Amino acid sequence: MSAEQTEREHPSAGVLAAFVDGTLPLAERAAIESHLADCDVCRADVISAVRFARPRVTVRRWYLPAAAAAAVLLALAIGRERAPMVTREPVTREPVITTTEAPVALAPRGVVSRPVRLVWTQVAFADSYRVTLFDDAGRAIYETQTRDTSTFVPDSIHLEPREGYFWKMEAQTGWNRWVASELIEFSVDPAGR
Amino acid sequence: MLPPELSALFGVADPAARDVAWRRFVETHSRLVLYAARSIDRNHDAAMDAYAYVLEQLQRDDFRRLRAYAADDRGRFSTWLVLVARRLCLDQVRQRYGRRQSEDEQSHEAHETRRRLLDHVAEEVDVATIANEGDRDAEMRFRVEELGDALAQALAALAPADRLLIKLRFQDGLSVPEIARILKAPTPFHIYRRLNAVLAQVRAALARRGVEDPEP
Ligand SMILES: [Zn+2]
Numbered sequence: 001m002s003a004e005q006t007e008r009e010h011p012s013a014g015v016l017a018a019f020v021d022g023t024l025p026l027a028e029r030a031a032i033e034s035h036l037a038d039c040d041v042c043r044a045d046v047i048s049a050v051r052f053a054r055p056r057v058t059v060r061r062w063y064l065p066a067a068a069a070a071a072v073l074l075a076l077a078i079g080r081e082r083a084p085m086v087t088r089e090p091v092t093r094e095p096v097i098t099t100t101e102a103p104v105a106l107a108p109r110g111v112v113s114r115p116v117r118l119v120w121t122q123v124a125f126a127d128s129y130r131v132t133l134f135d136d137a138g139r140a141i142y143e144t145q146t147r148d149t150s151t152f153v154p155d156s157i158h159l160e161p162r163e164g165y166f167w168k169m170e171a172q173t174g175w176n177r178w179v180a181s182e183l184i185e186f187s188v189d190p191a192g193r
Numbered sequence: 194m195l196p197p198e199l200s201a202l203f204g205v206a207d208p209a210a211r212d213v214a215w216r217r218f219v220e221t222h223s224r225l226v227l228y229a230a231r232s233i234d235r236n237h238d239a240a241m242d243a244y245a246y247v248l249e250q251l252q253r254d255d256f257r258r259l260r261a262y263a264a265d266d267r268g269r270f271s272t273w274l275v276l277v278a279r280r281l282c283l284d285q286v287r288q289r290y291g292r293r294q295s296e297d298e299q300s301h302e303a304h305e306t307r308r309r310l311l312d313h314v315a316e317e318v319d320v321a322t323i324a325n326e327g328d329r330d331a332e333m334r335f336r337v338e339e340l341g342d343a344l345a346q347a348l349a350a351l352a353p354a355d356r357l358l359i360k361l362r363f364q365d366g367l368s369v370p371e372i373a374r375i376l377k378a379p380t381p382f383h384i385y386r387r388l389n390a391v392l393a394q395v396r397a398a399l400a401r402r403g404v405e406d407p408e409p
Binding site: 012014029034048166 | 228232261262265268269271272275277280283353354356357360361365373374375376382383386387390
């Protein structure tokens, strides 16, 4: 096993980093997974990097008391417009401040017929959307990136009737910043063509 | 778009300003570099040596390595830096202890982890039961020394993605949520399901061998 490893070339740090961060295209991920299956050195690298990174919270929600929320809003306004200090009435309800709204996966949900069209809500300031389709075992089987808010699953991706599939989409809102939708389950109606 | 501490480093020609930028870079990332150094060698002195070595290498040739990231930034900088720092630490270990010794150690370690993997998988697929089932039909039975071979072959025959799953779980001892994070599975539950399916596959391969092919 170790003899094989020394003969083979390890993927670059850039490629492994993209693998860890989930920015590597699906087609390239498979090749890296194959390498990792038999390379103890790179596997240890990836494990270390993942453990350092920890999961990122993609959608941040702050539930603040009204007065504090008003103060934050004020600070934000001042930061942006360099406005002079003004006093404001505190907000009466407790507002939810979200830095970025998460996209909502609209369709498909439940049992659908072919062709399968994936539709989601638009996210402000998002310049690209990434859609990932998973099979029943959680393996990513299709991934695409688009500026649109819908896309068709191509015919080359064979969706078995009655099998469960999952999909989610992520909106890119900045450099290496993505907000993800929830994971939605669906299956394909065997009767509906 | 580069992290600010990195663009600051590349942007200045003045040596004094560059020194300041470098110090800021080190401040920002020393925790990360130390983490990488400790992940290679837990010994405090060795880790501190490796830490210094990594910083020296990053600074070398006008930040050649850091500029390489700037040219091809496909992941986050911190992730990339952990990987590069680990590779530098390994280089240093190799330089220090020489190729031969470290290779011997590595092959010993590889042997140990392989044995551990086989033990865990054997336990997981309940090899004893499979052997008894074989016994009932014929006098075929796994001998202890055959078992390791049979398991190793069953694992080698798996699809690489499935073998990766087994190794992450039983060789590297990762938790299922950790594996889900690495393999970008939608939920840990999906990893449990995949693991069960792959273990069933290994079990079936062993049973087939036990019943039909007692002599390797
Ligand atoms: Zn490798």
